[in-house]
Amino acid sequence: MGINVGGDDRIQDIVEAEHEVYEPPASVVESAHVQKWEEMRAEAEADLEAFWAERAGELEWYEQWDQVLDDGEAPFYKWFVGAKTNLVHNALDRHLKTWRKNKLALIWEGEGGEKRTFSYYALSREVCKFANVLKSMGVKKGDRVTIYMGRIPELVIAMLATAKIGAMHSVVYGGFSTEALAERIEDARSRVLVTADGGWIRGKTVNLKEIANEAVRRSGYVEHVITVKRTEQDVEMVTGRDFWYDDLLGLPVAEQRCETEVMDAEDPLFILYTSGTTGKPKGVLHTHGGYQVYISTTLKYVFDLKDDDRWWCAADPGWITGHSYIVYGPLILGATSFMYEGAPDYPYPNRWWSLIERYGITVFYTAPTAIRGLMRYGDSWPNRHSLSSLRLLGTVGEPINPEAWRWYHKVIGREKCPIMDTWWQTETGGFMITPLPVTPLKPGSATKPFPGIVADVVDEEGNSCDPNEDGYLVIKRPWPGMLRTVYGDPDRYVEQYWSRYADQGWYLTGDSARKDDDGYFWIIGRIDDVLKVSGYRLGTAEVESALVSHAAVAEAAAIGVPDELKGNVIHAFCILRQGVERPSIDKLKSHVRSEMGPIAVPAHIEYVDSLPKTRSGKIMRRVLKAQATGQEVGDISTLAD
Ligand code: WT7
Numbered sequence: 001m002g003i004n005v006g007g008d009d010r011i012q013d014i015v016e017a018e019h020e021v022y023e024p025p026a027s028v029v030e031s032a033h034v035q036k037w038e039e040m041r042a043e044a045e046a047d048l049e050a051f052w053a054e055r056a057g058e059l060e061w062y063e064q065w066d067q068v069l070d071d072g073e074a075p076f077y078k079w080f081v082g083a084k085t086n087l088v089h090n091a092l093d094r095h096l097k098t099w100r101k102n103k104l105a106l107i108w109e110g111e112g113g114e115k116r117t118f119s120y121y122a123l124s125r126e127v128c129k130f131a132n133v134l135k136s137m138g139v140k141k142g143d144r145v146t147i148y149m150g151r152i153p154e155l156v157i158a159m160l161a162t163a164k165i166g167a168m169h170s171v172v173y174g175g176f177s178t179e180a181l182a183e184r185i186e187d188a189r190s191r192v193l194v195t196a197d198g199g200w201i202r203g204k205t206v207n208l209k210e211i212a213n214e215a216v217r218r219s220g221y222v223e224h225v226i227t228v229k230r231t232e233q234d235v236e237m238v239t240g241r242d243f244w245y246d247d248l249l250g251l252p253v254a255e256q257r258c259e260t261e262v263m264d265a266e267d268p269l270f271i272l273y274t275s276g277t278t279g280k281p282k283g284v285l286h287t288h289g290g291y292q293v294y295i296s297t298t299l300k301y302v303f304d305l306k307d308d309d310r311w312w313c314a315a316d317p318g319w320i321t322g323h324s325y326i327v328y329g330p331l332i333l334g335a336t337s338f339m340y341e342g343a344p345d346y347p348y349p350n351r352w353w354s355l356i357e358r359y360g361i362t363v364f365y366t367a368p369t370a371i372r373g374l375m376r377y378g379d380s381w382p383n384r385h386s387l388s389s390l391r392l393l394g395t396v397g398e399p400i401n402p403e404a405w406r407w408y409h410k411v412i413g414r415e416k417c418p419i420m421d422t423w424w425q426t427e428t429g430g431f432m433i434t435p436l437p438v439t440p441l442k443p444g445s446a447t448k449p450f451p452g453i454v455a456d457v458v459d460e461e462g463n464s465c466d467p468n469e470d471g472y473l474v475i476k477r478p479w480p481g482m483l484r485t486v487y488g489d490p491d492r493y494v495e496q497y498w499s500r501y502a503d504q505g506w507y508l509t510g511d512s513a514r515k516d517d518d519g520y521f522w523i524i525g526r527i528d529d530v531l532k533v534s535g536y537r538l539g540t541a542e543v544e545s546a547l548v549s550h551a552a553v554a555e556a557a558a559i560g561v562p563d564e565l566k567g568n569v570i571h572a573f574c575i576l577r578q579g580v581e582r583p584s585i586d587k588l589k590s591h592v593r594s595e596m597g598p599i600a601v602p603a604h605i606e607y608v609d610s611l612p613k614t615r616s617g618k619i620m621r622r623v624l625k626a627q628a629t630g631q632e633v634g635d636i637s638t639l640a641d
Pocket of ligand 1: 274319320321395396397398399400421422423424425426427446509510511523525526532535536537
């Protein structure tokens with residue numbers, strides 16, 4: 001059906017690994033929370049509401065729900081209608097009533113080797129103090145707080161404090177830059193920004209505060225900026241607007257007690273901006289009730305977390321992986337989570353492996369791009385370390401190629417740790433297509449939908465595809481962790497996700513996939529203009545707008561080109577304005593870096609005289625991509641010239 005432009009390598013991988021089955025080791029099966037995964041899925045599908053109500057029953061609610069699922073205004077679904085809750089009650093408050101009060105909630109190591117730990121009690125105390133600070137600045141239920149910093153404990157504290165008082169957070173990944181941050185502050189209309197003076201990466205500092213100051217100037221909503229001292233670098237502080245985090249925590253208002261705000265299950269918890277097909281990023285909105293049920297259930301069953309585990313999700317809290325599985329999921333389960341600030345290969349390529357050994361990590365979750373990067377340094381780095389504490393591994397963010405999967409399985413997992421390849425999205429809140437520890441695995445397949453998730457691969461008309469036929473990945477029934485809307489733009493929510501299969505009421509994921517003869521799902525890639533670069537999600541539109549914001553650039557087109565290490569890299573084609581001096585390619589790259597951030601910088605930029613367009617003026621990226629990858633251009637009958 002011609003939807004897999006550039007997906008040829010992936011198809012080859014699928015054909016290669018389709019019949020390579022890894023049975024789970026007996027030790028893993030014996031102790032797993034869920035033994036009969038196929039039965040569980042059948043049960044859940046037979047009565048979705050009963051299945052989710054039972055899961056929700058494992059959490060505490062201030063008041064029970066009257067209705068599990070309300071689909072009266074679909075696709076604006078509501079879950080646990082009528083219930084009163086606050087996710088922070090389940091993540092912190094309820095543990096303080098048990099022995100977990102003294103259990104470690106968070107273990108943190110800085111890039112320079114500093115260590116900090118927080119028991120549930122200590123984390124809750126810090127959260128209360130900061131919550132009181134936010135309140136004293138006038139932040140209340142429904143307000144938005146933007147958070148922009150590196151992987152440090154204050155990021156987690158700020159998120160929880162915001163949620164505790166019923167405000168919504170919008171975390172902006174610390175790798176984004178000025179315009180990306182300004183645009184997100186503006187869309188959320190945040191009056192308060194929490195940031196840091198800087199961050200550490202590969203022994204160098206990142207000037208977060210400088211970027212934040214410029215973004216605040218551009219966006220114009222922020223009244224107060226709270227800055228955490230991390231690098232102690234000199235930064236500009238504006239009197240009346242700017243406060244140091246530590247100074248505020250020393251004030252009498254920063255009391256150690258703070259009531260958790262009682263919320264409706266459907267009240268918003270956070271906005272997280274993610275790239276879409278066109279235009280500016282969308283504010284994906286998640287709520288307190290359904291989200292807490294979904295992420296805690298998926299984490300418990302997929303990674304089989306138990307009280308003696310040490311869980312390490314090596315993502316960044318600035319992305320959904322971090323929201324759901326560094327911060328909220330593990331805390332709801334009362335688990336011990338590890339977080340590391342810096343780069344995996346700093347100062348040496350064994351940094352991660354040494355952390356696993358030193359902290360006795362039992363379950364480790366990362367992205368294919370990181371695995372490929374570390375694989376390139378060779379086996380001797382991991383082989384220096386005892387990784388025997390590990391019992392399960394995971395991956396997320398993009399398809400994993402069988403070669404990297406096998407290396408991860410053999411060299412890191414020592415052939416005894418099943419790999420949970422979890423397919424999901426910012427929009428889905430949590431894992432959607434994923435093995436459980438007992439699932440027989442195939443390298444590169446996310447296997448089957450989680451119990452309660454009804455997924456399929458369909459053609460344009462909505463017919464289920466035959467085995468090994470490529471089609472669109474859709475979700476046919478609602479689930480509690482689903483996004484509720486696009487913040488401030490409900491039409492875009494309907495249009496983007498629910499319009500393609502409006503008659504059937506299915507959710508369009510934006511991915512292509514196929515199922516094999518055993519019903520295993522194989523994700524192929526995006527069908528839209530969303531790129532996955534090193535597992536980071538970016539829109540071609542954002543890269544293009546960063547390029548044309550340079551005074552010399554009149555028009556730009558960006559495409560993704562397959563790359564062995566990063567999955568994809570960006571290639572950009574620019575038309576210059578008449579009569580301007582041609583900027584050097586490096587200048588243009590550094591412009592994109594300072595506007596959008598390092599992840600958006602094209603690997604390759606080319607100046608061209610024209611771009612292939614349809615007669616209606618739309619850029620045909622497909623044509624550029626075919627040229628760049630040396631493939632057949634395909635049907636170009638709509639090309640203007
Ligand atoms: C897109 C969503 C951080 C949570 C996931 C990233 C791709 C994600 C997998 C996987 C193949 C995957 C898809 C999806 N993707 N996980 N296991 N196998 N592809 O969330 O940044 O919203 O990106 O990531 O293309 O649509 P995200």
